Amino acid sequence: MKYIMLMQFSAAQTDFPGIDTWSAEEVKAHIEFMGRTNEELVKSGEFVDAQGLAMPDHAKIVRANGGQAPLVSDGPFPETKEFLAGWWIVDCETPERAVELAAAVSAAPGPGGRPLNMPIEVRPVMSAPPREV
Protein backbone atom coordinates (compact mmCIF):
# COMPACT_ATOMS: atom_id res chain seq x y z
CA MET A 1 0.00 0.00 0.00
CA LYS A 2 1.23 3.48 -0.85
CA TYR A 3 1.13 6.29 1.70
CA ILE A 4 1.78 9.99 1.36
CA MET A 5 3.57 11.71 4.21
CA LEU A 6 2.78 15.41 4.16
CA MET A 7 5.15 17.80 5.86
CA GLN A 8 2.55 20.27 6.96
CA PHE A 9 4.00 23.36 8.61
CA SER A 10 1.74 25.12 10.99
CA ALA A 11 2.50 28.12 13.14
CA ALA A 12 0.33 26.63 15.86
CA GLN A 13 2.01 23.24 15.97
CA THR A 14 5.69 23.98 15.44
CA ASP A 15 7.89 25.53 18.06
CA PHE A 16 11.06 26.18 16.07
CA PRO A 17 12.12 29.26 14.10
CA GLY A 18 11.96 29.30 10.29
CA ILE A 19 14.79 27.53 8.46
CA ASP A 20 15.99 30.89 7.07
CA THR A 21 17.13 31.81 10.58
CA TRP A 22 19.22 28.63 11.18
CA SER A 23 23.00 28.50 11.05
CA ALA A 24 24.75 27.09 7.98
CA GLU A 25 25.71 23.92 9.91
CA GLU A 26 22.15 23.40 11.09
CA VAL A 27 20.79 23.75 7.57
CA LYS A 28 23.46 21.40 6.24
CA ALA A 29 22.71 18.76 8.89
CA HIS A 30 19.00 19.01 8.10
CA ILE A 31 19.50 18.64 4.34
CA GLU A 32 21.89 15.73 4.82
CA PHE A 33 19.35 14.00 7.04
CA MET A 34 16.68 14.35 4.34
CA GLY A 35 19.06 13.03 1.67
CA ARG A 36 19.96 10.03 3.84
CA THR A 37 16.31 9.35 4.54
CA ASN A 38 15.58 9.16 0.82
CA GLU A 39 18.56 6.90 0.18
CA GLU A 40 17.45 4.56 2.93
CA LEU A 41 13.93 4.46 1.52
CA VAL A 42 15.30 3.46 -1.89
CA LYS A 43 17.45 0.78 -0.23
CA SER A 44 14.50 -0.63 1.67
CA GLY A 45 12.48 -0.80 -1.55
CA GLU A 46 9.87 1.65 -0.25
CA PHE A 47 10.70 4.92 -2.00
CA VAL A 48 8.18 6.20 -4.54
CA ASP A 49 8.58 9.98 -4.55
CA ALA A 50 9.84 12.89 -2.45
CA GLN A 51 9.40 16.55 -3.28
CA GLY A 52 10.00 19.83 -1.54
CA LEU A 53 7.83 22.78 -2.42
CA ALA A 54 8.90 26.38 -3.01
CA MET A 55 8.03 28.70 -0.14
CA PRO A 56 4.45 30.01 0.03
CA ASP A 57 5.72 33.38 -1.28
CA HIS A 58 5.67 31.72 -4.70
CA ALA A 59 2.15 30.38 -4.35
CA LYS A 60 -0.76 31.49 -6.50
CA ILE A 61 -4.36 30.63 -5.84
CA VAL A 62 -6.40 30.15 -8.99
CA ARG A 63 -10.17 29.97 -9.12
CA ALA A 64 -12.39 29.67 -12.15
CA ASN A 65 -16.16 29.37 -12.42
CA GLY A 66 -16.15 28.29 -16.04
CA GLY A 67 -17.44 31.64 -17.30
CA GLN A 68 -15.35 34.74 -16.61
CA ALA A 69 -11.57 34.95 -16.67
CA PRO A 70 -10.03 32.94 -13.82
CA LEU A 71 -9.25 34.82 -10.62
CA VAL A 72 -5.57 34.59 -9.70
CA SER A 73 -4.28 35.83 -6.35
CA ASP A 74 -0.56 35.89 -5.59
CA GLY A 75 1.05 34.72 -2.34
CA PRO A 76 2.18 35.03 0.31
CA PHE A 77 -1.15 34.78 2.09
CA PRO A 78 -0.79 36.27 5.54
CA GLU A 79 -4.03 34.65 6.71
CA THR A 80 -2.60 31.17 5.99
CA LYS A 81 -1.47 29.60 9.24
CA GLU A 82 -0.43 26.31 7.63
CA PHE A 83 1.42 25.45 4.47
CA LEU A 84 2.62 22.31 2.78
CA ALA A 85 6.42 22.19 2.73
CA GLY A 86 6.81 18.92 0.88
CA TRP A 87 5.92 15.27 0.79
CA TRP A 88 7.11 11.70 0.47
CA ILE A 89 5.24 8.87 -1.14
CA VAL A 90 6.28 5.49 0.22
CA ASP A 91 5.15 1.99 -0.68
CA CYS A 92 5.21 -0.14 2.45
CA GLU A 93 3.79 -3.34 3.83
CA THR A 94 1.76 -2.07 6.77
CA PRO A 95 0.16 1.14 8.09
CA GLU A 96 2.37 0.73 11.19
CA ARG A 97 5.47 0.95 9.00
CA ALA A 98 4.17 4.18 7.42
CA VAL A 99 3.77 5.66 10.90
CA GLU A 100 7.29 4.55 11.80
CA LEU A 101 8.69 6.29 8.70
CA ALA A 102 6.70 9.44 9.47
CA ALA A 103 8.06 9.45 13.03
CA ALA A 104 11.60 9.22 11.67
CA VAL A 105 11.20 12.30 9.44
CA SER A 106 9.27 14.18 12.13
CA ALA A 107 12.42 14.04 14.25
CA ALA A 108 14.64 15.57 11.53
CA PRO A 109 17.37 17.73 13.11
CA GLY A 110 16.70 21.46 13.51
CA PRO A 111 18.36 24.30 15.46
CA GLY A 112 21.09 22.99 17.74
CA GLY A 113 20.66 19.56 16.17
CA ARG A 114 17.52 19.01 18.24
CA PRO A 115 14.68 16.96 16.70
CA LEU A 116 12.11 19.23 15.06
CA ASN A 117 9.09 17.19 16.16
CA MET A 118 7.30 18.35 12.97
CA PRO A 119 3.70 17.25 12.38
CA ILE A 120 3.64 14.73 9.51
CA GLU A 121 0.26 13.83 8.10
CA VAL A 122 0.11 10.22 6.85
CA ARG A 123 -2.63 9.18 4.43
CA PRO A 124 -3.08 6.13 2.23
CA VAL A 125 -2.93 6.72 -1.52
CA MET A 126 -5.96 5.06 -3.09
CA SER A 127 -4.50 2.43 -5.36
CA ALA A 128 -6.12 -0.86 -4.39
CA PRO A 129 -7.52 -3.00 -7.19
CA PRO A 130 -11.33 -2.81 -7.27
CA ARG A 131 -13.34 -5.95 -6.53
CA GLU A 132 -16.08 -7.09 -8.81
CA VAL A 133 -19.47 -6.36 -7.29
Next chain:
Amino acid sequence: MLGRRFGDFETAEDAVQEALLAAAAQWPHDGVPDNPRGWLIQVAARRMTEQVRSEQARRRREDVVVRQTPADQWSAPSADDEYEGHRDDTLTVLFLCCHPSLTPTSAIALTLRSVGGLTTTEIANAFMVPEATMAQRISRAKQRIRASNVPFRMPSAEEWAGRLRSVLHVLYLIFNEGYAGSAGPELHRGDLAWEAIRLTRAVRELLPDDCEVAGLLALMLLTEARRPARTGPAGELIPLAEQDRTLWDADLIAEGVDLITATLARGTVGPYQLQAAVSAVHDEAAGVEDTDWPQILALYGLLERMSDNPMVSLNRSVAAAMTHGPATGLGMLDALESDARLANHHRLHAARAHLLEMAGDRSAAAESYRTAARLTMSPPERGYLLTRAARLGG
Protein backbone atom coordinates in the same frame (compact mmCIF):
# COMPACT_ATOMS: atom_id res chain seq x y z
CA MET B 1 21.24 -27.74 -8.49
CA LEU B 2 23.69 -24.92 -9.08
CA GLY B 3 22.26 -23.27 -6.03
CA ARG B 4 23.28 -26.33 -4.08
CA ARG B 5 26.77 -26.29 -5.53
CA PHE B 6 27.46 -22.62 -5.09
CA GLY B 7 25.11 -21.92 -2.22
CA ASP B 8 24.20 -18.62 -3.74
CA PHE B 9 20.64 -18.38 -4.83
CA GLU B 10 20.96 -15.10 -6.66
CA THR B 11 23.90 -16.03 -8.85
CA ALA B 12 22.64 -19.53 -9.44
CA GLU B 13 19.23 -18.30 -10.41
CA ASP B 14 20.64 -15.78 -12.88
CA ALA B 15 22.95 -18.39 -14.33
CA VAL B 16 20.22 -20.99 -14.71
CA GLN B 17 18.06 -18.40 -16.37
CA GLU B 18 20.81 -17.52 -18.83
CA ALA B 19 21.61 -21.13 -19.58
CA LEU B 20 17.96 -21.84 -20.32
CA LEU B 21 17.77 -18.83 -22.58
CA ALA B 22 20.92 -19.94 -24.36
CA ALA B 23 19.45 -23.40 -24.76
CA ALA B 24 16.22 -22.02 -26.15
CA ALA B 25 18.19 -20.03 -28.70
CA GLN B 26 20.68 -22.76 -29.61
CA TRP B 27 18.81 -26.03 -29.68
CA PRO B 28 16.60 -25.29 -32.66
CA HIS B 29 19.78 -24.85 -34.77
CA ASP B 30 22.28 -27.22 -33.22
CA GLY B 31 19.90 -29.89 -32.07
CA VAL B 32 19.41 -31.09 -28.52
CA PRO B 33 22.68 -32.22 -26.90
CA ASP B 34 23.01 -35.84 -25.77
CA ASN B 35 22.63 -34.90 -22.15
CA PRO B 36 20.63 -31.69 -22.07
CA ARG B 37 20.61 -31.27 -18.32
CA GLY B 38 24.34 -31.81 -17.95
CA TRP B 39 24.89 -29.36 -20.78
CA LEU B 40 22.73 -26.75 -19.10
CA ILE B 41 24.60 -27.05 -15.84
CA GLN B 42 27.92 -26.78 -17.63
CA VAL B 43 26.84 -23.62 -19.39
CA ALA B 44 25.35 -22.19 -16.22
CA ALA B 45 28.46 -22.98 -14.18
CA ARG B 46 30.70 -21.35 -16.78
CA ARG B 47 28.60 -18.23 -16.73
CA MET B 48 28.70 -18.08 -12.97
CA THR B 49 32.45 -18.42 -12.90
CA GLU B 50 32.83 -15.67 -15.45
CA GLN B 51 30.29 -13.62 -13.53
CA VAL B 52 28.62 -12.68 -16.72
CA ARG B 53 25.88 -10.17 -16.17
CA SER B 54 24.53 -9.43 -19.58
CA GLU B 55 22.27 -6.41 -19.61
CA GLN B 56 20.75 -7.82 -22.75
CA ALA B 57 19.56 -10.89 -20.92
CA ARG B 58 18.11 -8.72 -18.23
CA ARG B 59 16.16 -6.71 -20.72
CA ARG B 60 14.89 -9.72 -22.58
CA ARG B 61 11.45 -10.67 -21.49
CA GLU B 62 11.77 -14.38 -21.79
CA ASP B 63 9.66 -16.76 -19.85
CA VAL B 64 11.93 -19.46 -18.57
CA VAL B 65 9.22 -21.73 -17.35
CA VAL B 66 6.98 -21.56 -20.36
CA ARG B 67 9.81 -21.92 -22.82
CA GLN B 68 11.16 -25.08 -21.36
CA THR B 69 11.24 -27.98 -23.72
CA PRO B 70 8.31 -30.35 -23.21
CA ALA B 71 9.18 -33.82 -21.98
CA ASP B 72 8.37 -35.52 -25.26
CA GLN B 73 11.00 -33.52 -27.13
CA TRP B 74 13.99 -34.71 -25.15
CA SER B 75 15.91 -37.15 -27.30
CA ALA B 76 18.37 -38.52 -24.73
CA PRO B 77 17.70 -42.12 -23.65
CA SER B 78 17.06 -41.13 -20.07
CA ALA B 79 14.50 -38.62 -21.23
CA ASP B 80 12.25 -38.87 -18.19
CA ASP B 81 15.08 -38.39 -15.72
CA GLU B 82 16.39 -35.39 -17.57
CA TYR B 83 13.01 -33.77 -17.73
CA GLU B 84 12.44 -34.44 -14.06
CA GLY B 85 15.67 -32.70 -13.14
CA HIS B 86 14.93 -29.65 -15.24
CA ARG B 87 11.40 -29.49 -13.93
CA ASP B 88 12.64 -29.67 -10.37
CA ASP B 89 15.08 -26.79 -10.84
CA THR B 90 12.38 -24.52 -12.23
CA LEU B 91 9.99 -25.48 -9.47
CA THR B 92 12.68 -25.01 -6.84
CA VAL B 93 13.30 -21.44 -8.00
CA LEU B 94 9.56 -20.79 -7.86
CA PHE B 95 9.26 -22.25 -4.35
CA LEU B 96 12.14 -20.04 -3.21
CA CYS B 97 10.66 -16.91 -4.79
CA CYS B 98 7.41 -17.52 -2.92
CA HIS B 99 9.05 -18.55 0.33
CA PRO B 100 6.88 -17.74 3.37
CA SER B 101 9.75 -15.79 4.97
CA LEU B 102 9.25 -13.11 2.29
CA THR B 103 6.57 -10.46 2.50
CA PRO B 104 3.95 -10.69 -0.24
CA THR B 105 5.29 -7.62 -2.10
CA SER B 106 8.82 -9.06 -2.11
CA ALA B 107 7.64 -12.48 -3.22
CA ILE B 108 5.59 -10.96 -6.04
CA ALA B 109 8.52 -8.88 -7.32
CA LEU B 110 10.97 -11.76 -7.11
CA THR B 111 8.63 -14.22 -8.83
CA LEU B 112 7.94 -11.84 -11.70
CA ARG B 113 11.67 -11.20 -12.12
CA SER B 114 13.12 -14.66 -11.62
CA VAL B 115 10.42 -16.96 -12.94
CA GLY B 116 8.35 -14.68 -15.15
CA GLY B 117 11.47 -13.17 -16.72
CA LEU B 118 10.10 -9.62 -16.61
CA THR B 119 12.66 -6.84 -16.47
CA THR B 120 13.02 -4.76 -13.33
CA THR B 121 11.80 -1.76 -15.35
CA GLU B 122 8.67 -3.58 -16.36
CA ILE B 123 7.92 -4.65 -12.82
CA ALA B 124 8.62 -1.12 -11.51
CA ASN B 125 6.22 0.32 -14.10
CA ALA B 126 3.55 -2.20 -13.24
CA PHE B 127 3.66 -1.24 -9.57
CA MET B 128 4.32 2.46 -10.27
CA VAL B 129 7.50 2.77 -8.24
CA PRO B 130 10.92 3.99 -9.44
CA GLU B 131 13.17 1.37 -11.01
CA ALA B 132 15.83 1.80 -8.30
CA THR B 133 13.24 1.03 -5.63
CA MET B 134 12.11 -2.13 -7.40
CA ALA B 135 15.73 -3.22 -7.99
CA GLN B 136 16.36 -2.90 -4.26
CA ARG B 137 13.18 -4.73 -3.38
CA ILE B 138 14.22 -7.66 -5.58
CA SER B 139 17.77 -7.68 -4.30
CA ARG B 140 16.64 -7.53 -0.66
CA ALA B 141 14.29 -10.44 -1.27
CA LYS B 142 17.21 -12.49 -2.61
CA GLN B 143 19.35 -11.48 0.36
CA ARG B 144 16.61 -12.50 2.72
CA ILE B 145 16.38 -15.94 1.18
CA ARG B 146 20.16 -16.27 1.41
CA ALA B 147 20.19 -15.09 5.01
CA SER B 148 17.42 -17.44 6.07
CA ASN B 149 19.51 -20.39 4.83
CA VAL B 150 16.64 -21.98 2.97
CA PRO B 151 18.25 -24.85 1.09
CA PHE B 152 18.09 -24.78 -2.69
CA ARG B 153 16.01 -27.88 -3.08
CA MET B 154 12.41 -28.91 -3.40
CA PRO B 155 10.37 -28.69 -0.19
CA SER B 156 10.13 -31.92 1.76
CA ALA B 157 6.97 -34.01 1.74
CA GLU B 158 5.85 -32.51 5.06
CA GLU B 159 6.36 -28.94 3.87
CA TRP B 160 5.04 -29.51 0.37
CA ALA B 161 1.37 -28.55 0.80
CA GLY B 162 2.12 -25.39 2.78
CA ARG B 163 4.85 -24.25 0.42
CA LEU B 164 2.68 -24.87 -2.64
CA ARG B 165 -0.06 -22.84 -0.96
CA SER B 166 2.39 -19.92 -0.69
CA VAL B 167 3.23 -20.21 -4.39
CA LEU B 168 -0.43 -20.25 -5.40
CA HIS B 169 -1.17 -17.32 -3.10
CA VAL B 170 1.57 -15.23 -4.72
CA LEU B 171 0.24 -16.07 -8.19
CA TYR B 172 -3.25 -15.14 -7.03
CA LEU B 173 -1.98 -11.79 -5.67
CA ILE B 174 -0.24 -11.03 -8.97
CA PHE B 175 -3.51 -11.76 -10.76
CA ASN B 176 -5.45 -9.44 -8.44
CA GLU B 177 -2.93 -6.63 -8.91
CA GLY B 178 -3.87 -6.79 -12.57
CA TYR B 179 -7.29 -5.49 -11.62
CA ALA B 180 -6.04 -2.09 -10.45
CA GLY B 181 -7.27 0.44 -12.95
CA SER B 182 -4.26 2.69 -13.41
CA ALA B 183 -1.78 1.99 -16.15
CA GLY B 184 1.90 2.72 -16.70
CA PRO B 185 3.19 3.65 -20.12
CA GLU B 186 4.85 0.33 -20.93
CA LEU B 187 3.49 -2.52 -18.91
CA HIS B 188 -0.13 -1.99 -17.97
CA ARG B 189 -1.05 -3.25 -14.58
CA GLY B 190 -3.73 -5.18 -16.40
CA ASP B 191 -0.97 -7.19 -18.05
CA LEU B 192 -0.15 -8.61 -14.64
CA ALA B 193 -3.35 -10.64 -14.84
CA TRP B 194 -2.06 -12.25 -18.05
CA GLU B 195 1.37 -12.69 -16.51
CA ALA B 196 -0.25 -14.53 -13.60
CA ILE B 197 -2.23 -16.73 -16.01
CA ARG B 198 0.93 -17.53 -17.96
CA LEU B 199 2.82 -18.46 -14.81
CA THR B 200 -0.04 -20.55 -13.48
CA ARG B 201 -0.31 -22.39 -16.80
CA ALA B 202 3.39 -23.14 -16.50
CA VAL B 203 3.01 -24.41 -12.94
CA ARG B 204 0.15 -26.58 -14.14
CA GLU B 205 2.40 -28.10 -16.80
CA LEU B 206 4.93 -28.86 -14.08
CA LEU B 207 2.35 -30.21 -11.62
CA PRO B 208 -0.43 -31.57 -13.85
CA ASP B 209 -1.95 -33.70 -11.09
CA ASP B 210 -2.45 -30.98 -8.51
CA CYS B 211 -6.12 -30.06 -8.29
CA GLU B 212 -5.62 -26.68 -6.61
CA VAL B 213 -3.17 -25.55 -9.30
CA ALA B 214 -5.82 -26.43 -11.88
CA GLY B 215 -8.45 -24.74 -9.71
CA LEU B 216 -6.46 -21.52 -9.52
CA LEU B 217 -5.88 -21.49 -13.28
CA ALA B 218 -9.60 -22.05 -13.90
CA LEU B 219 -10.47 -19.26 -11.45
CA MET B 220 -8.16 -16.85 -13.26
CA LEU B 221 -9.50 -17.76 -16.71
CA LEU B 222 -13.13 -17.47 -15.60
CA THR B 223 -12.50 -14.11 -13.90
CA GLU B 224 -10.41 -12.71 -16.74
CA ALA B 225 -13.19 -13.71 -19.18
CA ARG B 226 -15.40 -10.97 -17.70
CA ARG B 227 -12.79 -8.22 -17.92
CA PRO B 228 -14.08 -6.58 -21.13
CA ALA B 229 -17.46 -6.04 -19.48
CA ARG B 230 -16.22 -4.95 -16.07
CA THR B 231 -15.53 -1.32 -16.87
CA GLY B 232 -17.28 1.32 -18.95
CA PRO B 233 -15.70 3.78 -21.40
CA ALA B 234 -14.55 6.15 -18.61
CA GLY B 235 -13.08 3.34 -16.54
CA GLU B 236 -16.15 3.19 -14.31
CA LEU B 237 -16.91 -0.10 -12.60
CA ILE B 238 -19.86 -2.10 -13.93
CA PRO B 239 -21.26 -4.63 -11.42
CA LEU B 240 -21.74 -8.25 -12.44
CA ALA B 241 -25.51 -7.85 -12.53
CA GLU B 242 -25.31 -5.04 -15.11
CA GLN B 243 -22.48 -6.31 -17.31
CA ASP B 244 -23.07 -6.81 -21.04
CA ARG B 245 -22.53 -10.55 -21.08
CA THR B 246 -22.04 -10.62 -24.84
CA LEU B 247 -18.68 -8.96 -24.14
CA TRP B 248 -17.49 -11.89 -22.03
CA ASP B 249 -14.73 -13.97 -23.60
CA ALA B 250 -16.43 -17.21 -24.63
CA ASP B 251 -13.15 -19.05 -25.30
CA LEU B 252 -11.77 -18.32 -21.85
CA ILE B 253 -15.09 -19.36 -20.31
CA ALA B 254 -15.12 -22.63 -22.25
CA GLU B 255 -11.53 -23.40 -21.24
CA GLY B 256 -12.13 -22.49 -17.60
CA VAL B 257 -15.39 -24.44 -17.36
CA ASP B 258 -13.84 -27.55 -18.96
CA LEU B 259 -10.86 -27.33 -16.64
CA ILE B 260 -12.81 -26.91 -13.42
CA THR B 261 -15.37 -29.57 -14.39
CA ALA B 262 -12.67 -32.12 -15.11
CA THR B 263 -10.74 -31.17 -11.96
CA LEU B 264 -13.67 -31.31 -9.56
CA ALA B 265 -14.54 -34.76 -10.89
CA ARG B 266 -11.03 -36.00 -10.26
CA GLY B 267 -9.52 -35.34 -6.85
CA THR B 268 -9.44 -33.47 -3.57
CA VAL B 269 -11.54 -30.33 -3.56
CA GLY B 270 -9.86 -27.12 -2.36
CA PRO B 271 -10.64 -23.40 -1.99
CA TYR B 272 -9.42 -22.33 -5.44
CA GLN B 273 -11.49 -25.03 -7.12
CA LEU B 274 -14.60 -23.91 -5.23
CA GLN B 275 -14.04 -20.26 -6.15
CA ALA B 276 -13.54 -21.31 -9.76
CA ALA B 277 -16.78 -23.26 -9.58
CA VAL B 278 -18.63 -20.15 -8.34
CA SER B 279 -17.12 -18.16 -11.18
CA ALA B 280 -18.15 -20.87 -13.66
CA VAL B 281 -21.77 -20.71 -12.46
CA HIS B 282 -21.77 -16.92 -13.01
CA ASP B 283 -20.09 -17.19 -16.41
CA GLU B 284 -22.55 -19.77 -17.67
CA ALA B 285 -25.64 -17.76 -16.75
CA ALA B 286 -27.31 -15.70 -19.46
CA GLY B 287 -28.26 -13.04 -16.92
CA VAL B 288 -28.26 -12.35 -13.20
CA GLU B 289 -31.81 -13.70 -12.90
CA ASP B 290 -30.80 -16.93 -14.68
CA THR B 291 -27.92 -17.51 -12.27
CA ASP B 292 -28.06 -20.72 -10.27
CA TRP B 293 -27.89 -18.96 -6.89
CA PRO B 294 -28.73 -22.06 -4.80
CA GLN B 295 -25.66 -23.73 -6.28
CA ILE B 296 -23.50 -20.69 -5.54
CA LEU B 297 -24.86 -20.65 -1.99
CA ALA B 298 -23.93 -24.31 -1.56
CA LEU B 299 -20.43 -23.71 -2.97
CA TYR B 300 -19.82 -20.84 -0.55
CA GLY B 301 -21.10 -23.08 2.24
CA LEU B 302 -18.38 -25.63 1.39
CA LEU B 303 -15.79 -22.89 1.06
CA GLU B 304 -16.75 -21.44 4.44
CA ARG B 305 -16.12 -24.78 6.10
CA MET B 306 -12.71 -24.95 4.45
CA SER B 307 -11.33 -21.49 5.17
CA ASP B 308 -11.34 -18.93 7.92
CA ASN B 309 -11.85 -16.03 5.56
CA PRO B 310 -14.66 -13.65 6.56
CA MET B 311 -14.98 -12.54 2.90
CA VAL B 312 -16.30 -16.01 2.12
CA SER B 313 -19.04 -15.60 4.74
CA LEU B 314 -19.79 -12.19 3.26
CA ASN B 315 -20.21 -13.69 -0.21
CA ARG B 316 -22.34 -16.48 1.21
CA SER B 317 -24.67 -13.86 2.74
CA VAL B 318 -25.13 -12.25 -0.66
CA ALA B 319 -25.80 -15.64 -2.28
CA ALA B 320 -28.32 -16.39 0.49
CA ALA B 321 -30.06 -13.10 -0.22
CA MET B 322 -30.27 -13.95 -3.91
CA THR B 323 -31.68 -17.39 -3.06
CA HIS B 324 -33.97 -16.72 -0.09
CA GLY B 325 -34.51 -12.96 -0.22
CA PRO B 326 -32.68 -9.93 1.20
CA ALA B 327 -33.88 -10.38 4.80
CA THR B 328 -31.98 -13.68 5.14
CA GLY B 329 -28.80 -12.13 3.75
CA LEU B 330 -29.07 -9.02 5.94
CA GLY B 331 -29.47 -11.20 9.04
CA MET B 332 -26.29 -13.08 8.12
CA LEU B 333 -24.42 -9.79 7.57
CA ASP B 334 -25.46 -8.58 11.03
CA ALA B 335 -23.89 -11.68 12.52
CA LEU B 336 -20.63 -10.88 10.67
CA GLU B 337 -20.36 -7.41 12.13
CA SER B 338 -18.73 -8.71 15.31
CA ASP B 339 -15.78 -10.00 13.23
CA ALA B 340 -13.07 -7.38 13.77
CA ARG B 341 -11.61 -8.17 10.35
CA LEU B 342 -14.84 -7.07 8.70
CA ALA B 343 -16.42 -4.40 10.90
CA ASN B 344 -14.61 -1.51 9.24
CA HIS B 345 -14.21 -3.13 5.86
CA HIS B 346 -15.89 -1.38 2.96
CA ARG B 347 -17.10 -4.66 1.48
CA LEU B 348 -19.33 -5.38 4.45
CA HIS B 349 -21.02 -2.01 4.01
CA ALA B 350 -21.18 -2.36 0.23
CA ALA B 351 -22.85 -5.78 0.54
CA ARG B 352 -25.31 -4.44 3.09
CA ALA B 353 -26.08 -1.52 0.80
CA HIS B 354 -26.91 -3.86 -2.08
CA LEU B 355 -29.16 -6.02 0.07
CA LEU B 356 -30.91 -2.98 1.60
CA GLU B 357 -31.49 -1.70 -1.92
CA MET B 358 -32.94 -5.10 -2.88
CA ALA B 359 -35.21 -4.88 0.16
CA GLY B 360 -36.43 -1.45 -0.99
CA ASP B 361 -34.91 0.51 1.91
CA ARG B 362 -33.49 3.28 -0.23
CA SER B 363 -32.27 5.70 2.40
CA ALA B 364 -30.52 3.06 4.53
CA ALA B 365 -28.98 1.62 1.35
CA ALA B 366 -27.67 5.06 0.33
CA GLU B 367 -26.17 5.55 3.78
CA SER B 368 -24.38 2.17 3.60
CA TYR B 369 -23.08 2.94 0.09
CA ARG B 370 -21.65 6.22 1.40
CA THR B 371 -20.02 4.47 4.36
CA ALA B 372 -18.46 1.93 1.99
CA ALA B 373 -17.27 4.77 -0.28
CA ARG B 374 -15.49 6.42 2.66
CA LEU B 375 -13.69 3.18 3.54
CA THR B 376 -12.58 1.81 0.16
CA MET B 377 -8.99 2.23 -1.05
CA SER B 378 -9.88 1.81 -4.72
CA PRO B 379 -10.75 4.94 -6.74
CA PRO B 380 -13.04 3.19 -9.29
CA GLU B 381 -14.83 1.44 -6.44
CA ARG B 382 -15.38 4.72 -4.63
CA GLY B 383 -16.78 6.20 -7.83
CA TYR B 384 -19.17 3.27 -8.20
CA LEU B 385 -20.36 3.40 -4.58
CA LEU B 386 -20.93 7.17 -4.64
CA THR B 387 -22.84 6.91 -7.92
CA ARG B 388 -24.99 4.18 -6.45
CA ALA B 389 -25.73 6.28 -3.34
CA ALA B 390 -26.54 9.33 -5.45
CA ARG B 391 -28.99 7.36 -7.60
CA LEU B 392 -30.94 6.40 -4.52
CA GLY B 393 -31.06 9.95 -3.17
CA GLY B 394 -31.78 10.20 0.53
